[in-house]
Amino acid sequence: MIGEISHFLSLSAVVILSLILIFNFFFFFGKIHPNQLSLSIRLFNQACWLVFISFAMYVYLAINDDFSIAYIASHSNSQLPIFYKISSIWSAHEGSMFLWTVFLTAWSIFFINSLDDSHFLKKTTLLMVSLIILGFLLFLLLTSNPFERVLPFGAIEGADINPVLQDPALAIHPPMLYLGYVGFVISFSYITAYLFHGNFELEWEKDIKNWSLVAWIFLTIGIALGSWWAYYELGWGGYWFWDPVENVALMPWLAATAFMHSLYASSKSSVLKTWTMFLGILIFALSLFGAFIVRSGIIDSVHSFANDPQRGLYLLIFSGLITLLALGVFAYRIPSLNASKFVVSGSKESFLSMNNILMVTSIFSIFLGVTYPLIIEAINGEKVSIGPPYYNTIFTPLVLITAIFIMASVDSLWQRSKPIKSYVYKTFFPVILSILFTYFVWHITETFSILSYIGIFSGSLILFTYLLRVLNNFFYKKFINKGSAVAHIGLGLLFLAVSLNSILSYEKNLNLAPGESIFVNESIKEFSFDDIKVLKASNHDVISVEVSLLQDGKNIFLNPQKRKYATRGQITTESSIYTSILKDTYLTIGDQLENGSWTFALKINYFIKWIWFSASLMVMGMLITIFKKIAT
Amino acid sequence: MNKSLRFLIVLVPIIIFTFFANVLLIEEDEKFSKFTTKNFPPFELNDLNGIPVKNEHLDGIKLVNVWASWCITCLVEHPFLTKLSDANIQIVGLNYKDSNIKASAWLQKHGNPYILTIYDPRGDLAFDLGVTGAPESYLVIDNQVVAHIQGEMTPKKWETIFHPLIKKASNKT
Numbered sequence: 001m002i003g004e005i006s007h008f009l010s011l012s013a014v015v016i017l018s019l020i021l022i023f024n025f026f027f028f029f030g031k032i033h034p035n036q037l038s039l040s041i042r043l044f045n046q047a048c049w050l051v052f053i054s055f056a057m058y059v060y061l062a063i064n065d066d067f068s069i070a071y072i073a074s075h076s077n078s079q080l081p082i083f084y085k086i087s088s089i090w091s092a093h094e095g096s097m098f099l100w101t102v103f104l105t106a107w108s109i110f111f112i113n114s115l116d117d118s119h120f121l122k123k124t125t126l127l128m129v130s131l132i133i134l135g136f137l138l139f140l141l142l143t144s145n146p147f148e149r150v151l152p153f154g155a156i157e158g159a160d161i162n163p164v165l166q167d168p169a170l171a172i173h174p175p176m177l178y179l180g181y182v183g184f185v186i187s188f189s190y191i192t193a194y195l196f197h198g199n200f201e202l203e204w205e206k207d208i209k210n211w212s213l214v215a216w217i218f219l220t221i222g223i224a225l226g227s228w229w230a231y232y233e234l235g236w237g238g239y240w241f242w243d244p245v246e247n248v249a250l251m252p253w254l255a256a257t258a259f260m261h262s263l264y265a266s267s268k269s270s271v272l273k274t275w276t277m278f279l280g281i282l283i284f285a286l287s288l289f290g291a292f293i294v295r296s297g298i299i300d301s302v303h304s305f306a307n308d309p310q311r312g313l314y315l316l317i318f319s320g321l322i323t324l325l326a327l328g329v330f331a332y333r334i335p336s337l338n339a340s341k342f343v344v345s346g347s348k349e350s351f352l353s354m355n356n357i358l359m360v361t362s363i364f365s366i367f368l369g370v371t372y373p374l375i376i377e378a379i380n381g382e383k384v385s386i387g388p389p390y391y392n393t394i395f396t397p398l399v400l401i402t403a404i405f406i407m408a409s410v411d412s413l414w415q416r417s418k419p420i421k422s423y424v425y426k427t428f429f430p431v432i433l434s435i436l437f438t439y440f441v442w443h444i445t446e447t448f449s450i451l452s453y454i455g456i457f458s459g460s461l462i463l464f465t466y467l468l469r470v471l472n473n474f475f476y477k478k479f480i481n482k483g484s485a486v487a488h489i490g491l492g493l494l495f496l497a498v499s500l501n502s503i504l505s506y507e508k509n510l511n512l513a514p515g516e517s518i519f520v521n522e523s524i525k526e527f528s529f530d531d532i533k534v535l536k537a538s539n540h541d542v543i544s545v546e547v548s549l550l551q552d553g554k555n556i557f558l559n560p561q562k563r564k565y566a567t568r569g570q571i572t573t574e575s576s577i578y579t580s581i582l583k584d585t586y587l588t589i590g591d592q593l594e595n596g597s598w599t600f601a602l603k604i605n606y607f608i609k610w611i612w613f614s615a616s617l618m619v620m621g622m623l624i625t626i627f628k629k630i631a632t
Numbered sequence: 633m634n635k636s637l638r639f640l641i642v643l644v645p646i647i648i649f650t651f652f653a654n655v656l657l658i659e660e661d662e663k664f665s666k667f668t669t670k671n672f673p674p675f676e677l678n679d680l681n682g683i684p685v686k687n688e689h690l691d692g693i694k695l696v697n698v699w700a701s702w703c704i705t706c707l708v709e710h711p712f713l714t715k716l717s718d719a720n721i722q723i724v725g726l727n728y729k730d731s732n733i734k735a736s737a738w739l740q741k742h743g744n745p746y747i748l749t750i751y752d753p754r755g756d757l758a759f760d761l762g763v764t765g766a767p768e769s770y771l772v773i774d775n776q777v778v779a780h781i782q783g784e785m786t787p788k789k790w791e792t793i794f795h796p797l798i799k800k801a802s803n804k805t
Contacts, residue, residue, distance in 0.1 A: 312656045
């Protein structure tokens with residue numbers, strides 16, 4: 001019964017949203033009615049609340065194990081803790097789409113109600129978000145209905161959540177990521193509304209600035225959490241794999257980062273307005289594209305949901321129409337937008353527009369990497385795959401150019417250029433320090449890879465530029481933009497950590513019988529396989545291995561496991577990680593060989609935790625920026 | 633220049649969307665035609681009553697259906713399987729990660745469309761067969777797996793994928 005009510009509420013939201021669109025469409029041709037806006041707002045709020053209540057009821061159903069609902073029965077289980085019963089909702093396609101729609105609704109209702117009733121864009125923005133929410137609700141109900149019942153008999157027990165998803169990081173990763181993705185519906189709808197409105201004298205940046213910053217934070221946390229989960233739970237042993245689904249998350253992130261910078265410039269000096277609007281539209285268009293790639297099953301990936309061409313086609317048509325609508329108005333309005341002054345070379349704006357160009361180049365490169373296999377397959381039926389070498393080669397030069405521009409732009413001025421001499425003076429120390437640092441790394445490691453060293457140089461260039469500014473601020477009280485400094489130090493550290501990780505890390509495949517111990521290398525003098533046990537847990541069997549290492553004069557105990565889950569028969573690898581400041585010692589067990597010995601994969605990952613640390617620095621920088629804005 | 637730029641901004645997305653629509657529509661047609669025939673893996677298992685089942689039981693035209701009492705979709709496809717067995721299609725059940733008490737009770741409650749059910753509590757045969765979950769159906773002709781359907785067996789899938797192959801095979805003999 002509750003299931004039906006929940007279903008009915010979602011359907012009612014569809015009806016109300018359609019009503020808003022229909023009657024506003026008719027009024028569009030006639031005179032504006034005085035109550036038109038207030039009625040639209042009321043209906044809109046009601047529709048949003050219907051979606052929320054519907055979702056809350058669905059959560060209630062999941063907690064109370066209503067296995068007559070097909071989706072809950074195939075993804076949850078009565079034995080699960082409540083936390084995972086709830087997170088099982090977004091462990092597969094239908095429920096995660098529901099969550100996506102709920103977040104979309106939440107962002108929209110907050111944003112619409114934050115605008116004054118007299119705001120010149122309120123009505124058009126409201127219509128845009130209504131259209132988008134309606135599109136996703138219809139997608140949910142028509143092609144991926146989570147409310148479907150199994151009649152006449154419900155299941156007695158659920159089929160259980162996929163064991164690799166029973167993890168706190170993964171329970172939070174999708175909500176964070178979705179909050180980020182759909183958060184940019186605000187900038188998208190608002191900019192489209194602004195372009196429709198057509199009066200470009202009016203201010204618009206400040207209304208969406210903080211919303212976009214917050215959405216950026218969620219997106220960053222979502223991506224970082226996903227990468228962390230893949231590292232320690234999936235047993236992949238790395239942090240980024242250029243998997244298609246990672247790529248479709250990275251594209252909106254890059255667009256959003258460019259948008260942030262561009263918005264900053266256009267709120268200061270009205271140039272780059274065209275760029276900013278384009279980027280604002282692009283972010284959400286890329287989010288929609290990502291949703292399409294993941295949900296249509298068009299590309300094989302760890303994240304692919306069940307393939308269903310019907311879903312793919314719906315999403316493709318819907319996101320295509322929405323994107324074309326926005327880009328069409330944008331293209332139509334470009335001539336009237338372009339009235340602003342040209343950019344002075346060497347000014348801050350010129351560097352920021354370089355930044356935009358670099359970011360869009362990166363997005364394009366990733367886009368090419370994602371679609372290239374499909375294009376080749378369409379042309380001659382061959383299967384090719386695009387891997388890390390492609391991305392590494394493309395990104396390393398981009399990283400270097402970015403670093404140089406960041407270094408140069410730090411001291412640049414709005415709308416004015418500065419004499420070359422002052423740049424030479426300001427960049428002298430960072431460049432020298434970075435060269436020294438790169439040499440130092442080479443001296444210690446004695447390995448050489450041109451791409452990684454470019455990465456190290458670029459990272460340290462950004463890092464030293466900002467560290468010197470922090471020192472200047474500390475001793476001479478020179479002005480510093482704190483949020484920006486923290487975020488860019490994060491970026492520098494990220495480049496450094498990634499590059500150092502790629503040259504220093506190594507992997508050993510070992511092969512030992514229980515009780516045996518061997519010498520691995522100078523750092524790991526002893527690797528002993530102490531014990532192996534077979535244990536029984538409530539819903540899985542465990543092969544648990546105890547290993548002790550003598551690493552750098554210290555004794556380390558590791559306990560990797562293999563689990564076989566009863567309900568799904570799935571085998572998962574539980575890696576065991578020992579973390580020190582510089583490196584992670586990462587151990588997983590493989591298979592038993594015929595002579596009774598076991599294979600081990602031992603990975604020494606340098607600076608890997610620093611990658612997530614630098615991501616959190618970026619988030620912190622953004623938080624500082626937001627709070628500073630609220631405070632002033 | 634400005635005009636062509638404006639034109640491009642609209643044209644490029646249109647090209648991209650048409651391309652993806654194309655890929656999407658082609659894939660649907662080709663998905664099932666790419667299956668390569670393989671031997672049914674050798675196995676030594678019992679049926680639900682403990683009587684040994686051998687590969688010889690899979691001679692002739694057989695539909696192997698992977699099911700379990702905990703699987704809900706199996707219940708959904710059950711009426712259609714019953715219809716098939718009434719139409720003299722020989723269906724061999726592969727009871728997947730289940731207990732035979734529950735499985736037998738399930739068959740008693742809902743009816744038994746299977747000529748025999750292989751009892752595979754650990755999922756060994758299912759693993760060799762490449763089963764990803766229940767339900768799944770395989771068309772086996774003379775110990776050769778010739779086609780495969782993941783998920784619920786529907787009349788449409790039966791008509792488009794399995795039925796033509798069965799026709800072809802029975803015409804030969």
